[in-house]
Amino acid sequence: MIWEAVMLRGMPLKAVSAQYQVDMRRVAAVVRLMEIEKRMERENAPMALPYARAISRLVPRAFLDADEKPFEPINDVHVHSFTMQQLFVPVSESRKFTRKDAAKAFGDHILPPDDKMRIPELVDMERAILKGVPQAEAEATFLKKTAQSERRFAGSQKYIAAQKDAMKSKVDTERFEFRIEDFNSEAVGKKGRARNAVGWRYGAPFNDRQRGLYKIPTSVG
Amino acid sequence: MVVKIRLARFGRTNSPFYNIVVAHARTARNSRPLEVIGTYDPIPKKDTYDESGRLHKDIKLDITRAKYWIGVGAQPTETATRLLSMVGIVDPKYQKKPPRPSTPGKTKTSADA
Structure with a gap:
């Protein structure tokens, strides 16, 4: 349903989040996951359906179409x-x-x-309604504003990505494309072991298998 | 002692990752080098939202430092030459030649003329 609203009806994420009372990050995650599923379907990739069924029996599920209490607070x-x-x-x-x-x-x-606030436009809409603007009109402006802000955000992200891409020189060979990124190798700190320096560290343990450390990625690439 | 530009293998079993390093020729492969001038990830990757299936490999290279080390006589290994030649720092060792006609003289194509 969320995927439908975003990908088929082209609604802005903020508006979908407000409509279904689901956090914006969750909306984005749902869309990404659905896209992966659809791609796997297109590629005829093997699906772990029994596993999916078992998991969906284990975890609580929310039904958004039933007019129940909101799924989660969205504008905290x-x-x-x-x-x-x-x-x-x-x-x-x-x-x-x-x-x-x-x-x-x-x-x-x-x-x-x-x-x-994640969705400041929501507050603006409520304020407008309090001032006496009819509900439909306020909702229309909310949709327009959210779409606008999202377009702006997408534009800036695209620009940043393009800038990063332009820094790389690409060499096409028959099998692979090599992407070569220039960087400053002298910015490695006093001992040559700065955290953000490039490459594997010498004499520093790589804690990817240590217990008790978070290894869940915190950003989506 | 000869200074070499070579790769130092890091990573894990079945998932290699290389530092492109400048080091003395007779030091161990993974010992502390004179300088790390880049990295080479040999595992081909797909773009996240690209469905063409085209694979790419990521290289990071400090081109200025690489040029400097070549300028003062550092000798790149064969693999390092291959990587450095992609950005035109050194000449490629092997260049792709057009395939020779199997029976020369018999059939002349327009390319030969």
């Missing part, structure tokens, strides 16, 4: 630990002390909650 703001402390900030009465100022008081890198 992450609470930074810096903002958990009590602060006494003298402010003159003539000054308007906004959320932005409060964030700044906690630390220069702390964002106000309005900037931290």
